[in-house]
Amino acid sequence: MHYGGDYNPEQWPEAVWPDDIQRMREAGVTMVSLGIFAWSRIQPAEGVFEFEWLDRIIAMLHEGGIAVDLATATASPPPWASAVYPEILAHDESGAVYWPGSRQQYAPTSPVYRRLASELVTRLAERYAQHPAVVMWHVNNEYGCHLPLDYSDAARDAFRVWLEARYGTIDALNAAWGTYFWSQRYGSFAEVFPPRKAPYSHNPGQLLDFRRFTSDALLECYLMEKRIIRAAGATQPVTTNFMGAFKPADYWRWAREMDVITDDCYPDPNDPESFRASAFQRDLMRSLKPEVPWLLMEQATNALNWRPTNAPKAPGQMAALSMQAVGRGADGILFFQWRQSRKGAEKFHSAMYPQAGTRTRTWREVVGLGAELAALPELPAGSCDARVAIVFDWENWWAIENPDHPVVLDYLALVQRWYAAIHRQHVQVDFVHPAGDLSGYRVVVAPHLYLLTAAGAANLTDFASSGGHLLVAAFSDVVDETDSFRPGGYLTQLGPTLGIWLEDFGALALPDFGPGQAEAPLSSPQGVVTGTLLAEEIHLDGATVLGRFEAGRLEGRPAFTVNEVGDGRAYYLATIPDAAGAATITGHVLAEAGVAPVVPGLPEQVEVAQRGDVITLINHGASVVTLDIDATDAVTGASVSRPTLAPFDYLLLRDVAAANTT
Secondary structure, eight states: OEEEEEEOGGGSOGGGHHHHHHHHHHHTOOEEEEOTTOHHHHOSBTTBOOOHHHHHHHHHHHHTTOEEEEEOOTTSOOHHHHHHOGGGBOBOTTSOBOOSSSSOOBOTTOHHHHHHHHHHHHHHHHHHTTOTTEEEEEOSSSTTSSOOOOOSHHHHHHHHHHHHHHHSSHHHHHHHHTTTGGGOOOSSGGGOOOOOSOSSOOOHHHHHHHHHHHHHHHHHHHHHHHHHHHHTTOOSOEEOEEOSSOTTSOHHHHHTTOSSOEEEOOOOTTOTTHHHHHHHHHHHHHHHSTTSOEEEEEOOSSOOSSSSSOOOOOTTHHHHHHHHHHHTTEEEEEESOSBOOSSSTTTTSOOSBOTTGGGSHHHHHHHHHHHHHHTOOOOOOSOOOOSEEEEOOHHHHHHHTSSSSSSOOOHHHHHHHHHHHHHTTTOOEEEEOTTSOOTTOSEEEEOOOOBOOHHHHHHHHHHHHTTOEEEEESSOSOBOTTSOBOTTSBSTTTHHHHTEEEEEOOBOOOTTSOSSOOEEEEEETTEEEEEEEEEOEEEESSOEEEEEBOSSTTTTSEEEEEEEETTEEEEEESEEEOHHHHHHHHHHHHHHHTOOOSSTTOOTTEEEEEETTEEEEEEOSSSOEEEEEEEEETTTOOEEESOEEOTTOEEEEEEEEEEEEO
């Protein structure tokens, strides 16, 4: 179990370094990420490299028994680079330059940036590929975080090349984008631009392809550096840090190129429900590469600095959220950062070694967590034995949030709502790509798959006909991969499986929007459900009605249906439920599929996670709970009977037998 964080010794005089090493040993640190923002220290001018300081700190860490996750330092080019080569700077959609003075201001497609980055990585890899302290390579940092879309001339040129590779001919592009609309037909790829600032709406096919291109362009940068590292003879794992469900980068595609998934996660202590969002993020990271444990690369020990208000973590909350990651598949708990900065934009961001030193609660909790992680037994990799999966698709995310739709939808928030509904029922969840392997699941929830490819539709249909329980929610199977309607209307692929056909979407008024129908109540097998945003007009074509709209323009019409298909069932919900409604609908489907909680009878604020045969229980609530269970402590091997969990207490257990909770 790795333990540590980002270490930035270049920000400190060398006289501080020995104290850092000593304190790291006290805290139980096993690994640090080194050099993430050190480009200007390593290369103060073009052609000038200074590695001696890096040699010294790596040697000191190695002597202290601390491994190094060595970064390539390419995330923040130094001022000299843009002063000599201003063409490496990115531009916004209006053509304004992102100037130096912050970080990540480079254009990922700039040939000059890529050349300079390659030269830096080549020198680093040649020097440290065989160093015994280096156990992992950390490429760049948080790709696309602050600058997710670049509209520069470099991006223009690269976008044209990408489009030609995708479509082959300009006629094929015109057909895909439907460019006779608004007289947008192109005569050559040289006429195509990124979707820069325009008088009105852009072509949706262009917007979707620019998202695809941007994700691919960032991935090209990662792969360029990984190839250099491998060419130098390095055999250590190579990775870059993800940021949960991050819209600009299709992490399904990226995950194939990662030796290990690493993630940065910052739940908000001001939100008592934020632990569900962090659980969502951990399950997504595990699902991206389920056969390999992932690493929590960044989190905060206490307060942040970049929200409008930055609450501290409650006593024990940092350890509880760390164990949440362990319970959901992590084999490393790391932080940003080791020593709290005295200068710069993140000086108020908490760290493992705080400004106020070792007398602080933060320091005591850091040391305590290090000892607890060191005492953990070996945990099984990957598998959580989930029987429920939620379909999550980046390309659909990009398409569904294009403008000019019946209603504005926040795809991530809606998927998180479905996840939270199942999480509250203490059922383990995986995430899957629409065309991914569904064979191990009893229930698959496919919420709002506006863009659904033929392969994805066939996969979902096969799942249901093979005995699975498929739940599809409104605004699904609307367009193809070019963001175009298929002939025949909507639900043209899933309609026969669902046993319905869809006439229209029936947008509802947004909250506080003004007069109009804002909710669509419907009956369901477990009570009334409040629908929002859409009340679709569907017609039966073999399905059975489970619920009907009870008011509004569709009163009495089908709202929730089920269709027997092959050996399984396919459900359709013709609206978007609120949080309580999502729990009601999923509760019905889970019960019909015979999916039970990991541990039954737990209150909502007690989280349960399964990792192989190890069950993690965490009390995220404000009250003490006593659990009516018998089990074996997975750390000590001792018997456990009716344990009590104070707020943010946790247990790792085996052989759990549960009845009721008080």
